[in-house]
Amino acid sequence: MQAPSRPKARVIFLGPPGAGKGTQAERLANALRVPRISTGDMLREHIVRGDALGKAASPYMERGGLVPDDLLVEMIRNRIAEPDCAHGYILDGFPRTLPQAEGLEEMIGGTKDVVVLDMEVPHDELMRRLSGRGRDDDKAEAVAKRLLEYKERTTPLVEWYAERSRFHRIDGFRPMDTVFADLISRVEAPK
Ligand code: ADP
Helix, strand or coil: CCCCCCCCEEEEEECCCCCCHHHHHHHHHHHHCCCEEEHHHHHHHHHHHCCHHHHHHHHHHHCCCCCCHHHHHHHHHHHHCCHHHCCEEEEECCCCCHHHHHHHHHHHCCCCCCEEEEEECCHHHHHHHHHCCCCHHHCHHHHHHHHHHHHHHHCHHHHHHHHHCEEEEEECCCCHHHHHHHHHHHHHCCC
16 A cells, blocks of 8 residues: 655755754654755765865865855755655755855755755854854854855745745753754644
């Protein structure tokens, strides 16, 4: 017998580094039974493999800068064509710029049914969280650069998606379970 069809669940997480996107995206992916696609994780895997994409991406990542848009758009185009994305996916870390959002728009034919969750956390709390993290690309200077990149290049996406998708602003400065309950309710709300 064929499994009953389920609606496609496509979710985009927005929010600065340190907002808690990764953790919440993983929980949401498990709850919805769709893959979490973290572009940061994917890029780090390419770097570990030492392939062409990894070699191209690593100098940008070390400095806390963004990897060029065309590389990201092609990486996502290939990823969402994989069979495990048939019922949807959670995008964590993509799109991060307007050209990436345009690339996605073109690739999936519009984002009207896509849920966009914009996780916001006060700046002081972000600094506190990020300075305690200590990953390789989390050196103080790179942290500051990543927050600035977010502000300059990713925040314009808030306006972009507010008009084009099922957009929700989420207060990320609350206990993790409270945030998660909020996220789930937004995703499951009738369109
Ligand atoms: P964080 O969300 O904490 O900044 P990520 O793991 O999502 O960390 O990303 C780490 C780095 O990978 C980014 O600083 C950037 O250099 C690169 N990266 C990830 N996603 C993208 C993207 N969509 N566009 C450009 N660069 C990206």
